Amino acid sequence: MNLPVEIRELSKRYGDVLAVDRLSLTVRPGEVYGFLGPNGAGKTTTLRILLGLLRPTSGQVRLFGKPPGDLSGVGALIESPAFYPYLSGRENLRVLARYTGAGTERVDAVLDTVDLLARGGDRYSSYSLGMKQRLGVAAALLKDPRLLVLDEPTNGLDPAGMADMRVLIRELGASGRTVLLSSHLLGEVQQICDRVGVVSRGRLVAENTVAELRGTSVLRVVADPLPRAAEVAANLLGQARVEVRDGALELGVEPEKAAWLNGELVAAGLAVSELRVAERDLEQVFFELTEGGADRVVA
Numbered sequence: 001m002n003l004p005v006e007i008r009e010l011s012k013r014y015g016d017v018l019a020v021d022r023l024s025l026t027v028r029p030g031e032v033y034g035f036l037g038p039n040g041a042g043k044t045t046t047l048r049i050l051l052g053l054l055r056p057t058s059g060q061v062r063l064f065g066k067p068p069g070d071l072s073g074v075g076a077l078i079e080s081p082a083f084y085p086y087l088s089g090r091e092n093l094r095v096l097a098r099y100t101g102a103g104t105e106r107v108d109a110v111l112d113t114v115d116l117l118a119r120g121g122d123r124y125s126s127y128s129l130g131m132k133q134r135l136g137v138a139a140a141l142l143k144d145p146r147l148l149v150l151d152e153p154t155n156g157l158d159p160a161g162m163a164d165m166r167v168l169i170r171e172l173g174a175s176g177r178t179v180l181l182s183s184h185l186l187g188e189v190q191q192i193c194d195r196v197g198v199v200s201r202g203r204l205v206a207e208n209t210v211a212e213l214r215g216t217s218v219l220r221v222v223a224d225p226l227p228r229a230a231e232v233a234a235n236l237l238g239q240a241r242v243e244v245r246d247g248a249l250e251l252g253v254e255p256e257k258a259a260w261l262n263g264e265l266v267a268a269g270l271a272v273s274e275l276r277v278a279e280r281d282l283e284q285v286f287f288e289l290t291e292g293g294a295d296r297v298v299a
């Protein structure tokens with residue numbers, strides 16, 4: 001079966017700027033894939049090439065096994081869509097449906113999907129930014145696509161608008177559609193996506209599930225005196241597995257060893273006031289991956 005998205009060794013150069021650098025990624029059927037990276041990392045360029053809006057310098061992209069240009073089964077929201085301000089949301093979708101040959105019979109269904117059915121008769125110009133963006137998603141859904149490509153769908157929205165959009169994307173994913181969305185917001189991707197590809201300076205530096213990206217958990221220990229506790233822990237586990245952060249030890253050790261470790265620390269005369277399994281802060285992981293830590297590839 002053909003994969004919804006396959007990108008192989010893709011590069012794009014704008015003059016001196018290498019915007020995309022031998023980037024490869026794969027989106028599997030039915031997953032919500034987060035394409036995550038700071039502004040300017042090359043996300044929009046990659047998505048534009050994928051949709052046939054831009055030519056690559058080198059490399060290959062495939063949508064359902066086909067080269068770019070053939071967008072059957074694909075819906076996209078990549079730039080702010082151009083809607084007529086004086087027409088209603090419903091009228092705008094009708095115009096678009098006729099123009100693209102999608103047929104107008106799905107207009108109310110897609111308005112309903114994006115929770116705009118009740119406001120479908122209102123002028124586009126009266127919509128909030130979040131509603132405008134959801135109408136853009138509705139437009140992308142007109143052809144009942146199997147794959148939806150969304151470029152920074154929450155950009156510029158207020159917190160409520162962002163939350164609505166997140167709910168919508170999760171629902172779209174749950175309904176069996178494949179979704180590829182780009183974002184520079186880690187928290188957002190973490191909440192919505194099954195898998196994440198992290199891009200930094202045009203290169204894919206990690207591709208994994210959110211849980212795997214975060215890596216193994218650490219054991220967080222607060223003990224007094226802390227320097228002595230760090231010494232004892234280093235003797236037991238090796239220096240490489242001991243870090244002191246924010247007044248606590250972070251130990252790279254399996255959670256099952258917690259009781260044993262506690263016993264050893266207490267036996268060494270230390271007062272242990274906290275000992276718990278903590279997940280690594282994904283923010284930290286993201287920072288390491290995208291700023292100078294790019295060689296610490298996770299996947």
Ligand SMILES: Nc1ncnc2c1ncn2[C@@H]1O[C@H](COP(=O)(O)OP(=O)(O)OP(=O)(O)O)[C@@H](O)[C@H]1O
Binds near residue numbers: 014043045
């Ligand atoms: N038409 C262009 N001409 C020259 N440079 C460009 C052009 N488009 C993008 N770039 C550069 O390519 C790099 C990647 O840009 P791109 O827009 O793909 O990044 P992005 O990850 O989508 O970021 P953003 O979220 O800010 O759009 C940036 O350095 C950008 O300045």
